[in-house]
Amino acid sequence: xxxxxxxxxxxEGLKKVVIGQIIKDIWSDFHLNTKHKGKDTIKNKKYxxxxxxxxxxxxxxxxxxxxxxxxxxxxxxxxxxTLEKYTIVIxxxxxxxxxxxxxxxxxxxxxxxxxxxxxxxxxxxFIHLVFSLSNNKHLVLSDMRKFASVVIFETNKLNEHKTxxxxxxxxxxxxxxxxxxxxxxHQKKKMPIKSALLDQSAIAGIGNIYSxxxxxxxxxxxxxxxxxxxxxxxxxxxKVMRNILKLSIKHGGDSKSDYRNAFGExxxxxNFHQVYGRKGEECPKxxxxxxxxxxxxxxxxxxxxxxxxxxxx
DNA sequence: ACTAGCCCCTGGGAGC
DNA sequence: TGCTCCCAGGGGCTAG
Numbered sequence: 001x002x003x004x005x006x007x008x009x010x011x012e013g014l015k016k017v018v019i020g021q022i023i024k025d026i027w028s029d030f031h032l033n034t035k036h037k038g039k040d041t042i043k044n045k046k047y048x049x050x051x052x053x054x055x056x057x058x059x060x061x062x063x064x065x066x067x068x069x070x071x072x073x074x075x076x077x078x079x080x081x082t083l084e085k086y087t088i089v090i091x092x093x094x095x096x097x098x099x100x101x102x103x104x105x106x107x108x109x110x111x112x113x114x115x116x117x118x119x120x121x122x123x124x125x126f127i128h129l130v131f132s133l134s135n136n137k138h139l140v141l142s143d144m145r146k147f148a149s150v151v152i153f154e155t156n157k158l159n160e161h162k163t164x165x166x167x168x169x170x171x172x173x174x175x176x177x178x179x180x181x182x183x184x185x186h187q188k189k190k191m192p193i194k195s196a197l198l199d200q201s202a203i204a205g206i207g208n209i210y211s212x213x214x215x216x217x218x219x220x221x222x223x224x225x226x227x228x229x230x231x232x233x234x235x236x237x238x239k240v241m242r243n244i245l246k247l248s249i250k251h252g253g254d255s256k257s258d259y260r261n262a263f264g265e266x267x268x269x270x271n272f273h274q275v276y277g278r279k280g281e282e283c284p285k286x287x288x289x290x291x292x293x294x295x296x297x298x299x300x301x302x303x304x305x306x307x308x309x310x311x312x313x
Numbered sequence: 314a315c316t317a318g319c320c321c322c323t324g325g326g327a328g329c
Numbered sequence: 330t331g332c333t334c335c336c337a338g339g340g341g342c343t344a345g
Contacts, residue, residue, distance in 0.1 A: 001337070035321075068339080093339055094322085123340075126323090145322040147339070191316090200340080208338070257337080258324095299318080300338065 003068060004171055004205030005248035006259045007271065010098050011065045013112060013262025014139070017100050019062060022134040023055050023074070029109065030128045034146050042150045044131065051152050054086055055131070061085075067167045067204030070098060073155055085155040089164065093147035097124055097260045103138040111140060118264035144258070163200070171205040171245055178238035182231050192228040193229060193312075194222035194297045205245070209254055209276045212303045214241050216275035216285075221311035222302040224297070228312040247272065275303045 002010070031045040057075035065071070072088040090098060102114040109128040113119035129141040129150060141148060151161065159165045168184060169176045184203060188196040196202055197211040206214070215222050217240045220229065229237075253259055253267030256277060260266060274284050275292055283290035283305040289304040290307025 004337095091339080094337075095324090123324095143322095144324065145337090147322065149340085198339085301336095 001094050001207060001209070001257050002096065002259055003207030003210055004065075005210075005245055006253035006261075006267065007065050007068050007070060007092065007205075008172075008249055009253040009261050009267060010092075011063055011070055014063050014070075014095075014098065014100060017135075017137065017262070018060050018133060018139055019139075020060065022057065022059050023131050024134055025053050025056055025132040027105075027111075027130040027132075030146065030150075040151055042212050043146075051150075054084070054152055055088065058084075058086065066164055067170065067200055068092070068177050068207065069164060071158075084233050087155045087158055089149075089151050089153065089158075089161055090141065091149045091163075092141075092143070093145075093149065095123075095126070095258055096148035097142040097258075097264070098139070099124060099142065099260065099262050100133075100137055100139045101264065102136070103127070103140055105250040109220070111138070113264070118260065118266075121260060121264055122266050123258040143207060151279060158287065169199065169202045169204065171203050171241055176203075178235045178240075179231075181238050181241075182234035183302055185226050185229070185234070186231075188226035191226045192222060192297050193220060193224045193226050194275045194300070196226040198300065206241070208300055208302075209256070209273070210241075210244055210248070212276045213244050213274060215309060217244070219309055221306075221309040222297050222304050224310070224312035230312075275278045275305065277303065279303060 004067045009205060015077060028042055028048055030043045031048050034043050042051050058076045060072060060074055062073045062094050062261045068091060070090040075085045076083050101119045103111045106112050111130055127142045127143040131139040133139060153161055154270055184201045188202060197206050218237050248254055249267040251268040252261060252311050254269035255266035256270035278292045279294040281292050283292055285308055290305040292303055293306050294301055294303050
């Protein structure tokens with residue numbers, strides 16, 4: 001599932017090929033076959049029409065990551081004047097892949113990559129949104145489970161995007177310190193540390209895989225209460241968090257599930273998991289010999305070693 | 314201003 | 330082998 005390293009990898013890939021492109025046209029079937037028709041989402045037909053009117057003819061000027069969100073900044077020119085600057089905000093949720101390549105419309109209802117290769121991976125064939133670009137490539141959103149959200153805001157009114165507005169500091173924010181991390185997590189009081197790490201309004205970018213890995217490596221039981229973890233422990237948590245995220249970025253993200261980068265390729269971080277998805281296996285920590293357990297914390301699966309991960313309560 | 318819990322979705326794995 | 334059932338889980342939303 002796309003978390004910070006995966007979204008980062010996607011964004012870096014997209015930057016290479018779509019910046020400067022004009023969006024010639026867009027297509028979507030999100031609004032045709034989904035029940036989830038909130039007002040402000042392209043899954044709603046009226047909103048999609050509004051969205052289409054804003055993006056067609058616009059130029060992609062830059063792309064950035066905001067937590068797990070992808071921000072595509074666009075502008076339209078008219079007679080040499082910049083009329084509007086808008087930002088498309090995409091969240092890939094569980095199974096979204098934002099990719100770019102040459103695609104063609106097939107069977108009047110699906111899109112498929114033209115060239116053989118990673119883009120033709122079966123996981124990449126659930127295409128529900130297509131931006132046709134001026135270089136004849138397509139920017140597509142494949143999303144098997146259709147959880148992804150796509151919205152548009154005036155760039156200078158991005159603070160009206162509730163989630164973006166309430167996002168905590170990014171886990172890789174250069175200004176973030178161990179002390180600040182402690183203060184933020186400590187505020188979560190009786191919330192299990194596992195849930196606190198997943199809370200995007202506390203720290204942005206961490207999801208289920210990385211929270212499990214961080215807690216395993218720092219020897220903290222996922223049900224430990226946020227406020228009970230001693231301040232001095234946060235130097236280690238901070239360092240481990242950064243190292244794990246950076247290591248995953250280095251390996252192109254985690255494709256244990258179905259993540260694919262902007263070119264349809266898998267990442268390799270799944271080969272570095274110590275604990276996530278290893279229920280019943282022996283704890284890989286040296287001389288530990290514990291058996292990895294899986295529990296559900298606030299509706300999220302949490303993998304940990306009951307032998308060496310300490311419960312602070 | 315909080316948090317807990319439901320809901321969105323569908324391929325794939327488990328179980329029989 | 331083929332069927333059914335249920336799980337994966339981020340975050341929006343609502344009720345308390």
